[in-house]
Amino acid sequence: MDMFIESISFLFRRMINLEELTLQLTVHMGTVFIDGTHIYNNILIHLQQLRIFNFCICTDLRIDHLVHHLSKYDIQRTFSNAIYQDVDCMVQYGCNRATCHVFSLPFIFDYIGYIGNTFPSITFIHVRRLFVCDLVPFEHEFFIRIASCFPLLEHLNIYNIGPQLKVSTKLKSDNSQMNSIVKYSHLIWLELECVHIDYVEQFLNETKTHLPSLTRLTIYYSVLCNVTENFTRYITRRNCIKVNQLNLVVGIIERSKDFNVYFPLL
Incomplete structure (x- = not known):
C-alpha cells in the first residue's frame, strides 16, 4: 500500500494545474483502507486548482493484514466537509477479506x-x-x-x-x-x-x-x-x-x- 500511495502521490504532484479529476480505483493490497485522509494527503494537497473531483476508490485486503477494524462511521469522519463535496462509503468484512468503498455523490460511474x-x-x-x-x-x-x-x-x-x-x-x-x-x-x-x-x-x-x-x-x-x-x-x-x-x-x-x-x- 505504501508503495502504491507513494506512486499516486508522485503522479499528482506533476498535475498541479489540474482543474477536474474523475478517478476510479480498486486496490488489492495493503494494511489500511484508503480514506479521506489518504486522499487529501496524497492527491488533493497537490491539486490547488482542482474544482471538480469525482471518485470511487475501493480497497480490498486480507483481514489478517488489516491494522485496524474500522466502521463506516470511522471512515466517514476522515472526510472534512470543508474539503469534499458529498461523500458516502461502504465497509464490509468477510471471513478473511475486508472491503471498503469511498465515493463522491452523485455517483457518476x-x-x-x-x-x-x-x-x-x-x-x-x-x-x-x-x-x-x-x-x-x-x-x-x-x-x-x-x-x-x-x-x-x-x-x-x-x-x-x-x-x-x-x-x-x-x-x-x-x-x-x-x-x-x-x-x-x-x-x-x-x-x-x-x-x-x-x-x-x-x-x-x-x-x-x-x-x-x-x-x-x-x-x-x-x-x-x-x-x-x-x-x-x-x-x-x-x-x-x-x-x-x-x-x-x-x-x-x-x-x-x-x-x-x-x-x-x-
Missing part, C-alpha cells in the same frame, strides 16, 4: 463491485454493471433493494454460496414485500457462476423475479437442469426465453425438444 448486504439507500442511476458478494445470504428483500437502487442495471454478477433462509408459508402470506416480484427491466446479462442453487431459483422463477430483457446467462448446466426440471418447469421458462447466449461454466448442452422450447433463440 457505470460500474461498482464487491457490494454486500449493507449498502446506502441511494439511487445509482449511472451504474450498468454490478458485482454483489457476501458470506451472509442474500434474501428476497436484498434483490428488491438492488432493483430499486440500481434502476438501469444491465449486467449483474452474483457471488454467494450460502443458502437463502427458508421462510414459513405464514410469513410469506403476511409479508407483502416477500410476495412482491422483483423486476429488472434493463438486465441483459446475469452471471450465476459462484452461487447457491437458491439464487438460480430466485432469478429464474417468474413468481420471484421478472427479467424481460435477459439475453445472456452464465450458469452451471447441471444447476440449470435442476432448477428448470430438465426444461419442463413452466414458471422458470419465461425468464429464459429471450436468452441467445448461454455461457456454461461446466457442462455441455444436450439439446432436446424441451430445451429448444426454453431457449428458442439458441
